[in-house]
Amino acid sequence: MAPTSAPPLRILDTANRLFYEEGLRVGIDRVIAESHVAKASFYRHYPSKDDLVAAYLRRRHEEWMRWFVRRVDALANERGPRLERIADVLREWFGSDGFHGSAFINALADASLAPVARDVVRRHDDELRETLLAFVEHVGLEPAEELVEDVLVVVDGAVVRAQHAADRDAAMAAADTAGRLLARLAR
Template sequence: MRDVRRHILEVAERLFYAEGYRAVGVDRLIAEADVAKATFYRHFPTKDDLLVAVLDARDARFREWLAVRVEALAGDPRDRPLAVFDALAELFAADDFRGCAFLNTMVEVASRSHPAHEAAQRHKQRLIDYFERLLREAGVPLASALAPQILLLIDGAIVTAVREGGPGAAARARSLAENLIATARPGRRRR
């Protein structure tokens, strides 16, 4: 027997990412998931509850994927902070890339107090924490100050990749990150 909750989450994630949260109604979600209305509401009392669950599941999967790809792309911990951008280039090149599901959600729900906005913010904070760890493991000083800057570069690269329709923004953001990291390393003169 299939896991109904997980199936509903998968359908919702696909539709929300492709078409947007507000564009997809509950009746469509129920029809696409091929579940009874009562079953849907037993698992997700509101559409907002479903969106938060989708974001939490996507967060866990994305962070796991990113960690695996970064390690595969860079065996040496010193190279891993920049390998993040190489992994992102792979995502940006995908035909179905529509940007960051978390940024898209923040734009759609707008209110910072909305539970989905808070879930998206948690995801971004977890990424900052991950980048900080990568920077520390790479021996980069000021890791806690640089990690949010890395996220800023990534978020900008994501939006640019959507605008341009390709992976080139990841390489440009990587170059900027390389400069930030080089400036933070000991022995580098600041101008």
């Protein structure tokens, strides 16, 4: 079956799948082969692996943040304050097929991460911080700037624990722990 999407999109789709499932150690030759593009076409769109990694991380950021905010908002409309719904959303994510942790935490574990990709990770962290700050401020907690750092530690810790857990029950326990800690913060 012939590929139906344009080469840059096929390359990015393939990189998105491979990098998220297997990590950034996946080689360019494999991305090229599985995206069914010529090497020259690949390098025309992505001059280096660093460019592709940065594009992958930008895409993951946009998709994940859009999903995260939409799910928190939807659950807040049904069940109450956004801050306390974060754990519910994490539970959904941890239980989803293909959960492999945070692409951004995983990328930071790669010692060879190029500055352009580190900048994308930093922007993701900044936007997540701003989003969580809005949730903290919405429930009127002070000092919001300090508390958001606590929320980030809870969220990041739950993500890492869920990723490294041996089974779904342990991943759900990480989300439950995050829920209890976030509920205490919200009081």
